[in-house]
Structure formats: C-alpha cells, structure tokens
Amino acid sequence: MMNLARKTLSRIGITVAVASCLLVGDGLWSGTHSASAQEVHVTGPLADKPAVMKLRLWRKNRLQLEPFFAFTVGDDYSRALIFGGEVRFSFLDWLGIGGWGGGSFVNLNTDLTRQVRDKGVTTNRNRLSLPSRENFPDQVGRMNWMAGADVHFTPFRGKLAMFQKVFFDADLDFFVGAAFVGITERSDTSIQVAPDGTQLCDPPAMDTGCLGSQLARSKRVAIAPSFGVAFQAYFKEFMGIAIRWRAFPFKWNTGGTDEAGPDGGFPDGQINSSDRQRQFNQMINIGFIFVLPPKIKTTD
Amino acid sequence: MREFGGITLLLAALCAALPTSVGAQMEFSLDEVEDEGPNRAAQKKVGKDAKEEGDLIEQLAAEKEVEGPEEPVPAREETVEEIYAVQQIYALRLKRFEIAPSAAFTVNDKYLRHPGFGVAANYWFTNVLAIGVNFIWYDWGNPLERGTTLVEQIQRSFRLGVPINEWQFGLWANFTYVPFYGKFSMFRKFLFQWDSYLIGGVGVMRTKPIPVFDPEIREFNWDMQVSFNVGIGLRIFLTRYLTFFTEFRDYMFLEKFENVNVDPANRDDPSTWLAGSSTFFNNLTVQFGFTLFLPIKFEYRLPK
Numbered sequence: 001m002m003n004l005a006r007k008t009l010s011r012i013g014i015t016v017a018v019a020s021c022l023l024v025g026d027g028l029w030s031g032t033h034s035a036s037a038q039e040v041h042v043t044g045p046l047a048d049k050p051a052v053m054k055l056r057l058w059r060k061n062r063l064q065l066e067p068f069f070a071f072t073v074g075d076d077y078s079r080a081l082i083f084g085g086e087v088r089f090s091f092l093d094w095l096g097i098g099g100w101g102g103g104s105f106v107n108l109n110t111d112l113t114r115q116v117r118d119k120g121v122t123t124n125r126n127r128l129s130l131p132s133r134e135n136f137p138d139q140v141g142r143m144n145w146m147a148g149a150d151v152h153f154t155p156f157r158g159k160l161a162m163f164q165k166v167f168f169d170a171d172l173d174f175f176v177g178a179a180f181v182g183i184t185e186r187s188d189t190s191i192q193v194a195p196d197g198t199q200l201c202d203p204p205a206m207d208t209g210c211l212g213s214q215l216a217r218s219k220r221v222a223i224a225p226s227f228g229v230a231f232q233a234y235f236k237e238f239m240g241i242a243i244r245w246r247a248f249p250f251k252w253n254t255g256g257t258d259e260a261g262p263d264g265g266f267p268d269g270q271i272n273s274s275d276r277q278r279q280f281n282q283m284i285n286i287g288f289i290f291v292l293p294p295k296i297k298t299t300d
Numbered sequence: 301m302r303e304f305g306g307i308t309l310l311l312a313a314l315c316a317a318l319p320t321s322v323g324a325q326m327e328f329s330l331d332e333v334e335d336e337g338p339n340r341a342a343q344k345k346v347g348k349d350a351k352e353e354g355d356l357i358e359q360l361a362a363e364k365e366v367e368g369p370e371e372p373v374p375a376r377e378e379t380v381e382e383i384y385a386v387q388q389i390y391a392l393r394l395k396r397f398e399i400a401p402s403a404a405f406t407v408n409d410k411y412l413r414h415p416g417f418g419v420a421a422n423y424w425f426t427n428v429l430a431i432g433v434n435f436i437w438y439d440w441g442n443p444l445e446r447g448t449t450l451v452e453q454i455q456r457s458f459r460l461g462v463p464i465n466e467w468q469f470g471l472w473a474n475f476t477y478v479p480f481y482g483k484f485s486m487f488r489k490f491l492f493q494w495d496s497y498l499i500g501g502v503g504v505m506r507t508k509p510i511p512v513f514d515p516e517i518r519e520f521n522w523d524m525q526v527s528f529n530v531g532i533g534l535r536i537f538l539t540r541y542l543t544f545f546t547e548f549r550d551y552m553f554l555e556k557f558e559n560v561n562v563d564p565a566n567r568d569d570p571s572t573w574l575a576g577s578s579t580f581f582n583n584l585t586v587q588f589g590f591t592l593f594l595p596i597k598f599e600y601r602l603p604k
Binding site (some may be wrong): 121159 | 407408410450453454456457458459460479480481482483484485486487489491
C-alpha cells in the first residue's frame with residue numbers, strides 16, 4: 001500500500017509540474033509573443049508624478065495608542081488571556097518605534113493538561129515529573145505579564161473595499177524587537193531515595209513523594225526576541241483596529257517535568273534550568289488604535 | 301526527500317515562469333495596441349471626424365463674422381453634473397477557471413506533523429462567487445518520523461500513550477466568496493492588487509489510526525470521514541492571471557482513534573480496537589500557493 005502510494009505520488013508530482021510548466025510558460029500561451037520591457041515616457045499632467053498622490057499620512061509624526069486583548073496560541077499546557085496596551089511613534093510614515101505591555105488575567109488549562117490530570121500515572125520512574133496527577137495543573141508553567149519594545153516597519157499600505165460599499169485605508173505593520181516575559185515555573189528540586197526506598201525531594205526537606213515540590217513555584221523574567229506582523233485598518237482619521245500576530249520564542253519548562261540533564265541526558269533526577277526547552281510562544285492581539293494628533297495630513 | 305520531488309518541480313516551474321509573466325505584463329508593444337480591436341479604431345475615426353468638423357465650424361464662424369449681421373447670442377448656462385471616474389477592477393474572475401496548487405501545513409496538531417500538497421480548481425460564475433473542489437495529499441512515508449518530541453515527553457513523564465492518526469488525503473467541494481478587494485502601495489512606488497475571500501464546503505478525509513497501544517496485534521485500514529471546512533484567504537495578483545495566495549482553513553471531521561484500552565481476553569477482536577466514540581477534530585491548516593486563472597486574457601464589456 002505504501003509503495004503504491006509513493007509511485008502514485010511521484011507520477012502526480014511529475015505530471016502536475018510538467019502541466020504547470022506548459023500552462024504558465026509563455027511558450028504555449030503566447031506563441032511568438034516575447035516578453036520585453038521598455039521605458040514608458042509619461043507626458044502631460046502625470047509626468048514625473050509619484051505612483052500615489054494625496055496620500056494620507058496615518059503615522060508620520062503621530063502617536064498611536066492601542067489598548068488590546070490578546071491570547072496565546074499553540075500552548076502545550078496553559079493558555080494566557082491578556083489585557084494590555086501599546087504605544088507607537090512614527091518618524092516616517094513607514095518607520096517608527098513602540099513599546100507594549102500587558103498582564104494575563106486568566107490562565108486556561110489546555111486539553112492535554114486536563115488529560116494528564118485525569119489519566120496520568122505516577123510510578124517510581126516518573127515520580128519527579130508527576131508526583132500527583134491531581135495537582136498537575138498547579139505545576140505547569142504560566143505567563144504572568146509581558147512587555148517589550150519594537151521597531152515598526154510599514155512598507156505596504158493601501159485601501160480596501162468591503163462588499164464594494166465600505167472603503168477604508170489599511171496597512172501591514174511588520175515589527176521586531178525584544179520582549180520581557182514574567183513567568184512562573186516549578187521550583188528547582190531534586191529527587192533522592194531514602195535507605196528504606198522512599199523517594200524524597202529536596203527542597204522542601206523530607207518531601208515524601210515530592211508532593212511538596214510539585215506545588216513550589218518560582219518566578220523569573222525571560223528575555224526573548226519578539227517579532228510579528230499586524231493588519232491595521234483605519235475608519236476615522238484618529239481611530240482604527242489592529243489584528244496582530246506576535247512570536248517571542250524562549251526556553252522555559254512548560255510542564256514542570258524532568259526533561260534533560262546538564263549534558264542533555266535524561267533523566268538526571270533534578271528539575272532545574274537544564275529542563276527548559278525552547279518554545280515558539282505566539283499570541284494574537286486584537287486592538288483599537290487611537291491616533292494623536294487626531295487631524296491627519298496628506299501629501300501633494 | 302524523494303517524495304517531495306513533485307512539489308519541488310512544481311514550485312521551480314512557477315518561480316521560473318513568474319519573471320516572464322510579469323515581464324509580459326509590462327510590455328507596451330504595437331501588438332498590444334492592435335489587440336484592442338475595432339473599438340479602438342472606431343474611437344480614432346470618431347476623433348478624426350470631430351476634428352475636421354471643428355475646423356469647418358471655425359471656417360463658417362469666420363465667414364459669419366465678415367458677412368452677416370450680429371445676432372444676440374444666448375448666454376451659456378452651466379449644468380452641474382457629477383461624473384464619477386471608476387477604476388476598472390484589475391483582474392476579473394467572472395467566467396474564468398482557477399487552478400491553485402499549494403502547500404498545506406497543519407498548525408494545531410501537537411503530536412504529528414501533517415504536511416500536505418494540495419490542488420484546487422474553481423469556476424467563477426460571478427465576479428465574487430465561485431464553486432470548486434480542492435484536494436490535499438498527506439501520505440508521505442512513515443508517519444512516525446513526523447512525530448513531535450511532545451509525544452515522547454508525555455509517554456516518559458506521565459506514562460500516557462497518545463492515540464494518533466495518519467491521514468492519506470482530503471477532498472472537498474467548496475463555495476468561495478470575495479467580500480474584500482483592495483490595493484496596496486509599497487513605498488509609494490509599486491502598486492499591487494489583492495483580495496480576501498471566505499471559503500467553505502463539505503467533503504471527505506481518508507484517515508486511519510496508527511497502532512500505538514497494541515501494535516503487535518492491531519492493524520487498521522483507511523476509512524473515509526465526512527469533513528466540513530471553512531476558511532479565509534488572501535490573494536495577491538502578480539499578473540492578471542497569476543496570483544500568490546495564502547489561506548487559513550479549518551477542516552473539521554469526526555475522527556476515530558485507537559482504543560487506549562487493551563482487553564487481554566479479546567485482544568484479537570477488531571471490534572475492540574477502536575475507541576467507543578468519535579472525536580471532533582479541527583485540522584487548522586495554513587496553505588500557501590499560486591493561482592492560475594484561465595483563460596489568461598479577459599475583456600471588459602462596457603455599457604453601450
């Protein structure tokens with residue numbers, strides 16, 4: 001079955017590739033038509049004019065304030081819902097700087113977290129990673145707050161028709177910068193075996209079955225690169241909306257589990273910084289843009 | 301890597317063809333002027349006649365100034381009439397076929413990656429509505445080689461098995477609607493047209509569970525699942541017949557996973573191999589591809 005599928009796939013791939021060459025290539029469709037370019041000399045009132053005239057300068061020398069609601073996506077164990085705000089100032093219509101920040105007011109458990117809580121199994125081999133399945137939601141990592149600074153780059157801007165009745169200006173805002181994320185993780189601990197065979201964690205001292213260490217939490221600030229893109233649409237001279245995707249990858253121990261030792265080996269019987277794994281953290285923002293000064297300028 | 305030969309060839313062909321397509325759009329040759337047809341010639345003739353008629357009136361007016369008595373000329377009244385200059389839509393879709401090869405990537409399956417190669421075909425029966433089909437092939441070699449590290453972590457840290465399914469293909473019939481149409485400028489120098497569309501339809505997904513909990517005994521066959529999909533897409537016109545597009549689609553279906561429990565007494569009974577109930581599965585997919593509109597040329601029909 002698998003061999004047949006590979007052969008079929010190869011045939012389909014080659015057939016589609018050849019067909020695409022024939023369809024898209026100029027030879028079949030244009031006959032003797034040959035592609036060439038020439039300089040077009042525009043005369044009259046449009047001579048030497050830019051491609052766009054009477055351009056509304058939405059950003060140049062203006063301050064944009066954007067309160068937003070955001071939620072993280074692609075999380076393994078916990079999803080954060082965030083309220084925050086962003087401030088941007090643009091020196092040019094296509095270049096600006098900004099700062100943003102927000103706090104998570106709710107952290108939602110993912111389906112995987114609920115599955116582990118309901119069906120996880122604790123044995124002597126995995127006691128450090130899962131001392132108790134009932135308390136597992138309390139050992140996973142959470143995002144508490146985040147802030148950052150970005151450089152904004154807006155090369156694409158234009159106008160949009162909706163249902164051929166409503167028209168508004170829109171642009172694509174690319175940004176890159178640094179993010180500071182306040183997170184809570186499971187505290188460092190290590191497991192030991194007592195002479196009587198009992199498994200203990202330290203700290204806290206004499207923590208039988210590591211149940212105490214499962215609930216011990218520590219906070220830190222993770223520094224991460226931050227980048228993304230936003231679609232911004234303006235309905236008034238001073239107001240618009242933004243839908244923004246932001247990524248801020250960094251290493252953290254999302255599950256509170258023993259994943260690796262200092263040399264990458266597993267398990268090492270300790271939960272510490274070696275167990276942090278790189279996560280491609282992402283969030284979606286939906287915000288309202290308020291622009292100051294409210295009066296907009298246009299080009300010639 | 302051999303399995304991706306078809307995709308590589310296709311993308312290479314599209315990339316190779318793109319510059320010449322753009323170049324063809326930029327041509328301002330005599331052939332293109334002549335292609336505008338008899339309407340253009342008729343306009344030229346009318347213009348020429350009008351010019352000659354203008355000369356005659358000037359001659360008559362000059363003669364009147366010499367010969368006839370002056371008559372009172374009625375004062376000219378300005379009529380206020382609003383005339384709108386509406387730019388033509390860059391590329392019409394009406395009565396055109398659309399062929400769209402694409403690459404598809406599932407973004408919400410934490411346990412198994414599902415890269416796919418897709419082809420869509422649509423017919424536009426209005427300028428904003430189309431009906432069509434799309435097909436995605438997912439079956440590329442051993443699916444376990446596409447598993448993520450999260451599966452191992454769950455097994456190791458929580459002693460849990462993760463039931464996972466592999467997919468062979470999906471086939472859907474769809475409606476497409478284009479409510480958004482716009483144009484963007486880049487640094488005030490380059491203009492490009494784009495639109496955004498909504499898409500949805502119904503079809504099938506062909507899937508089967510990968511035996512994880514009792515792989516020595518259990519073996520599953522491919523099975524069809526009814527599937528619905530909705531999505532939103534963005535299409536950027538490179539020429540009037542070639543576009544780049546990206547879509548965000550949710551392919552929904554009821555998935556039958558492997559039974560996580562193994563009954564030692566009935567281990568060989570295939571009726572115990574599947575889970576008792578189906579699971580509603582959202583396959584959130586991002587697709588990237590190119591669209592070719594056929595025929596590649598179209599004519600605007602202006603009102604008489």
